[in-house]
Structure formats: structure tokens, C-alpha cells
Amino acid sequence: MIDKSKIAIITTVASFKFYNKTATLFPVGIDKIVIDGTTGMYGLKSIDFMFEKLKNKQYDWIIMADEDVFFYDSDLVFDLIQYMKSNNLDICGVRDGGEIQHRLHNPEAINTFFSILNFKKISDKYNYRSILDCQKYIPKLYANKEYSALKYSYDLQSLKEPYYCFYFWAHLNKFKFLYLDTINPVGNDMIGNVILSPTGEKIAFHSWYARTYEVYEDQTIRLNSFLKDFNIKDALINWREVQVFKKPFFNWKKRAKIFAVKLFKNK
Structure with a gap:
């Protein structure tokens, strides 16, 4: 049996207004x-902050899910974790190359919109410096692997996302992966994708572009249509049940670092 007290779902939120709605389905x-x-x-940076904040907590499993993930049946994540536990699997998610028509990047990396981690096991080996060293083309990652079943194009040398190194590092450290199948396009929508369980059940729909909610009109209209489809109206989460982590002065430190690099280059 899965002990829910040892599981958490974590979201790096770009749109709190959108999260306030979709998290009601979590x-x-x-x-x-x-x-x-x-x-x-x-x-x-968010992944590293997550390990920093949660390393000494009670969690065995962490579900990473963006606020633009709409769960069809959220209980299926517990079945998925049980499946991973029974089969000695450590990381799952959808490939960022070959499975979604607008994500033509690295098939060995998982896109973080949805990923489940055996957090307790991974945190024992977690080393940020070692992970940073893995953001490069590593031939052994692709040796003896077959990609002909992938639906769309991909690029084995892609370093599109700076977080790929986390998954490359996990491969090199012998953590076992479960790549989830996905459906894309979904109906008339060419962007979104449906995340499938190992037995083919629909776990969740991922709309993409939550960060554009009430920023760009076309995407706002699109995202509102999904809220309607999932019968999310004025439903709001109970924020007393949510832990919110902020890194003080993160943006200022980031800007200062960029400024320092530019200043050094101009000397």
C-alpha cells in the first residue's frame, strides 16, 4: 500500500491565478x-531548490506537475507510483523529443511538466555540481538504444533545456526510467498532450503555456476553454493546505550575476 503521507506534489508556479483553479484537480x-x-x-534552479528544501523531509516520492496539468483521475498517480515501486523504477515522465510534435528535442530527457521521482533514493546521491557537469552530449546515454518507435522527430544532441543535465545525471547514476506514452495532438488542439499510464489510462491533459494566462489573449481564450472542459469554474484551492516556498532576492541575485558577467566581458 502507498503511504500518502510520504508523497507530495510540487509545482513551480508561473501563474498563481491559473494554479488556483487547476490545483483543485490535483x-x-x-x-x-x-x-x-x-x-x-x-x-x-527550481529542481535544486526543491532538493534543498525537501531533503530532510519525510517524502519518499515527489510528483512534479505544472499548473497547466489537468488531471482526469488524480488517483491514477497512486497506481503509477505503486507500479514504479513494484518494478523498481525511479523516475517517470514524457520524453522531450519524439513524443510531442512541437517538442523535437532530446528523447533521453523528460519534460518537467510531469515527472515522478523516487525522491528518497535520488536525494541520497543528489549532487548539484555533478549534475551541472552532465549538460553535454554524452554518447553512452544513447548506446544500444532504439528510437524507431518514436512518433516525431528528435535530436540526440539537443541541450534545449538547462535541466536536461538532471535526467542525464540520473541515467549515469543508474536510476531506472519509465517513459510514459502520450497522445498529441488532442482533438483539434495541436499543442496539448494527454499523459498515459503504463496500462494506457488517461492520467492528465497538459495544455502548455500557463505562463501566458491573462497575458496573451489567444492563449487565455484557449486555456479558459480547457477550464470549461474540465468543469473548473470559480473553484479555488484552500491555500491553508499549500506550502509556498520562495527564494528571497532570487531575481535580484540573478540580475546581479548577469550584470557581473557582462561587466567582466566588457573589460
Whole structure:
């Protein structure tokens, strides 16, 4: 049996307004955690911050899910974790190359919109410096692997996302991966994708572009249509049940670093 007290779902939020709606569909009975991504905290920095904040907590499993993930049946994540546990699997998610028609990048990396980690096991080996060293083309990652079943194009040398190194590092450290199948396009929508369980059940729909909500009109209209499809109206989450992590002065430190690099180059 899965112990829900040892599972958390964590979201690096770009749009709190959108999260306030879609998180009503998130799995119940587990901790909800938010990392404030509105000041530029995302990707690898967010992953590292997650390990920093949660390393000494009670969690065995972490579900990473963006706020533009709409769960069809959130209980299926518990079946998925049980499947991973029973089969000695450590990381799952959808490939960032070959499975979604607008993501033509590296098939060995997972896109972080949805990923489940055996957090307890991975955190024992987690080393940020070692992970950074893995953001490069590593031939052994692709040796003896077959990609002919992938639906769309991909690029084995792609380093499109700075967080790829986390997954490359995990491969090199012998963590076992489960790549989830996905459906894309979905109906008339060419962008979104449906995340499937190992037995083919629909876990969730990923709309993409939550960060554009109420920023760009076309995407706002599109995203509102999904809220309607999932019968999310004025439903709001209970923020007393959500832990929110912020990194003080993160944006200022980021800007200062960029300024220092530019200043050094101009000397």
C-alpha cells in the first residue's frame, strides 16, 4: 500500500491565478507544495531548490506537475507510483523529443511538466555540481538504444533545456526510467498532450503555456476553454493546505550575476 503521507506534489508556479483553479484537480490526501516561479525560478534552479528544501523531509516520492496539468483521475498517480515501486523504477515522465510534435528535442530527457521521482533514493546521491557537469552530449546515454518507435522527430544532441543535465545525471547514476506514452495532438488542439499510464489510462491533459494566462489573449481564450472542459469554474484551492516556498532576492541575485558577467566581458 502507498503511504500518502510520504508523497507530495510540487509545482513551480508561473501563474498563481491559473494554479488556483487547476490545483483543485490535483491528487487529494497528499501535501501540495508550490515554488514561486514568478521571479525567474524555474527549470534546474527550481529542481535544486526543491532538493534543498525537501531533503530532510519525510517524502519518499515527489510528483512534479505544472499548473497547466489537468488531471482526469488524480488517483491514477497512486497506481503509477505503486507500479514504479513494484518494478523498481525511479523516475517517470514524457520524453522531450519524439513524443510531442512541437517538442523535437532530446528523447533521453523528460519534460518537467510531469515527472515522478523516487525522491528518497535520488536525494541520497543528489549532487548539484555533478549534475551541472552532465549538460553535454554524452554518447553512452544513447548506446544500444532504439528510437524507431518514436512518433516525431528528435535530436540526440539537443541541450534545449538547462535541466536536461538532471535526467542525464540520473541515467549515469543508474536510476531506472519509465517513459510514459502520450497522445498529441488532442482533438483539434495541436499543442496539448494527454499523459498515459503504463496500462494506457488517461492520467492528465497538459495544455502548455500557463505562463501566458491573462497575458496573451489567444492563449487565455484557449486555456479558459480547457477550464470549461474540465468543469473548473470559480473553484479555488484552500491555500491553508499549500506550502509556498520562495527564494528571497532570487531575481535580484540573478540580475546581479548577469550584470557581473557582462561587466567582466566588457573589460
